[in-house]
Amino acid sequence: MEYILGILGGVCFLLIWAGLTRPKALERPQMTKEEQYRLRSLRGGVGSLLATAVEDLASWFQGRATDEKTWRGGLHARYLQQLKMANWYWAPGEAAPPTPGARFWNIETMWASKVLYAGLFGLVALIGMGVFGLIFQWPFAVPLVVAVIAAVVGFFDPDRELAEAAEERRKQIILEMGTKVPEMRTYILAGRSIMFILRDMTDRPGGPFVQELRRIQAVYSLTTDVERGFEAVIDYCRPCQPLVNLCVDLFALHKEGGDLGKVLNTHADMAQHEQARLLRQQGQDNTQQMMYVVAATTLIVIFILVGAPAMWILVQTL
């Protein structure tokens, strides 16, 4: 026992020393990664001590990313689509991440995040359940099993977070389209061109739909090809069907010609219909979520307020 405590004390001392002096790690050119491939939460502090280990382990899981020929290829393709839909994806060559507050921004950092959170969840569960295990004299296997379960939960936590972010942004785009597509129709009915619409609408504040219009505008300003802008939005927002439909129709009109007013008329009506439908659906989902909270709270509070005094009297009288 004394030896273990001694070793642990030594490790703690070493960590404190490292924390205070922060010795600069040796630069290894072959290991140097660009900022976009480093996990944000492991920069500086205790995290930097773990960074290399976590990222190396993550690269083993990651394999050859979307080029992978095994089952991981499909998984990575899904991750990539979700990263793009959530507007978290920091593409190679881009100067800054599109969403600086995101926990990760590409497949590399996502796997690092998965490994890190699996480890953290597992460690916290092991310590927490270990303490309880000692107090209540549980067998050693109990904290171990709980720690493994917690690690698995931690491993899939980034998947959940990313899926939620992508879904939330998809819904936000549909909501915004309900007001912005009729506005686009107004421009067309007033005789303005699609390029004028893009320029004017992206100059003003807006939500994620305006952000996607800015993507078209940005690609156009680089390539002077608006079709590539539409393609970029279709690629990024593939799960958002109303936006994809709008872009495909605008793309086709730009290529083949046609009545833009008629097309936008249909899309404006559809966008308002979709907005109303989504709001109703969201209202139902929110009600369901709230009912879980209300039911759980009521149950616990009733137990504390009404049940606990009765139990206390029972214990006192025994």
Next chain:
Amino acid sequence: MSEWILALALGLLAGGSVLAVVFGIAGAGRREKRVQRQTLLPAIQVRLDRAQLGVSATTYVGRSLLYGVVFGLLMAVATGAFSTFFAGLAGGFAFVWARLEDRRNDRLNQYHKALAAAADTVVNSWESKPSMGRALEAVAQWGQGEVADDFREVATATRTGTSLSKALQQVADRRQSHVFDAFATALFLAAEQSGEVTNMLTRHAEATRQMANIYEETLDTQRGQRQDAMWGIVGPWGVLLLLRLGTIFTGGLGYGTEFFATPLGQIAGLMAAALTVVAYVSTNRTAARGMIVKRVPLEHGADDEPVEE
């Protein structure tokens, strides 16, 4: 075996705690310092303004304290545990905030409905004589409530030489409403257009009416959800209050009085009260989730929060 786990757990806990303290101290000097220290009331005012609740921080705090004291006293009377008072006090702040949000939403709903009517007024005015000045005057004269005020402001501004786009932008910045933004775009385009725009304005009036209807429907859903949840959450407190009053009126000491007078009872009461407040805040947030479009900044960092010390 348990000694091993104990040694490991304690060692890790001790090491972790010491490291946290060391990094806390070491990191303190690197925090960004703000030129001026933020006091409490201005900080609350910033949040109130951002949420467009339309009250001063002093009013909000005063009203919240008043409700908080009432809730705290009710909880303390219901349980007999004074510790619940503090959770009730905190509940007052959440309750007043939720009420102010409801009032803001109602205000915005009325505004959107008035905008839909204003769009019709513009179409009628344009059909009789295609003049933007005349259409703005018509809304200022026949429009409802705040919409009439806004259009009076725009009409006055344009008469005194301000461009229409600038005058509309000033109102748009203040209102921050997608419905107004779209309507302002239509007005601006109509003013700029030399040809026939009645069709465009008519289509836009229809769209504005539909946007106002969707917004109202959303609000009704939200309000209903919030009320249902609130009654569900405060229900147990009503049950306890009735139990206590019932037992007192039948000559007893009051249900739970002995238990809630003990330290364990005080903690249990505080936990129940805190859980109630947290659940109230959480359900209010859930009710509004995904129902409004969040604005994104034009450039990264433009809308970032100031660094807190």
